[in-house]
Amino acid sequence: MSPHPRARPDPAVALLDLYDHALPHVYGYLLARVGDTALAEDLTAETFLAAVAAARRPGADTPSVPWLIGVARHKLADHWRRVARERLRVVEDPGVEDPWEVRLDAILARQTLAALGPHHRAALTLRYLDGLPVPEVAAHLGRTVHATEALLVRARAAFRRAYPEGGQP
Known part of the structure; x- marks a missing residue:
């Protein structure tokens, strides 16, 4: 060797x-x-x-x-x-019995989220998809907790306005 x-x-x-x-x-x-x-x-x-x-x-x-x-x-x-x-x-909604309805709603929600401005999309994604508490969302976004709470209020309102009525785009 x-x-x-x-x-x-x-x-x-x-x-x-x-x-x-x-x-x-x-x-x-x-x-x-x-x-x-x-x-x-x-x-x-x-x-x-x-x-x-x-x-x-x-x-x-x-x-x-x-x-x-x-x-x-x-x-x-x-x-x-x-x-x-x-x-x-x-x-996810436990009251919905048809899994296809849940999937269609999920796709529509994702499309709606993608149509929002980047600051709204980032805040909603961090808070609701990633499940972070507001102080952590604020840290990720470089904002104060108060400013982040206000941003989340505006982002949820923008999402509601953009989300199609009756599930139809």
């Missing part, structure tokens, strides 16, 4: 060689499906991080663009599952 054992090459190094070529394909795949550049960038980063972990597993496939698109597809599915859970958490 030699005094210096040879280091086993990291299988994820193949990703470095592929990165520049694959990045536009992975990002384009995700952007076409989510329509939001920031979200597509986040999901692309998650994809490459997951690809590194997957490439290091014993018996992993050799990284390629189609393989990375498959990883991106899984990351996108994970994202949509998270979104679906958030939607249901926002509009």
Whole structure:
């Protein structure tokens, strides 16, 4: 045995060689499906991080663009599952018996939330989706508690005005 054992090459190094070529394909795949550049960038980063972990597993496939698109597809599915859970958490109503009604209401609520201004959307998301107390929402937004309470009042009013009557856009 030699005094210096040879280091086993990291299988994820193949990703470095592929990165520049694959990045536009992975990002384009995700952007076409989510329509939001920031979200597509986040999901692309998650994809490459997951690809590194997957490439290091014993018996992993050799990284390629189609393989990375498959990883991106899984990351996108994970994202949509998270979104679906958030939607249901926002509009869950134990009095509604039909689960499709709950899902349709959740989708409509999410669309309404997305149509609000960023300050209203941020306040409502932190308070009601993330479940943070008002002082923590204030800290995240860099506002006083009193200013955050006022912002939440205005944001809820904006949401009510924007939310379609009878569930029809």
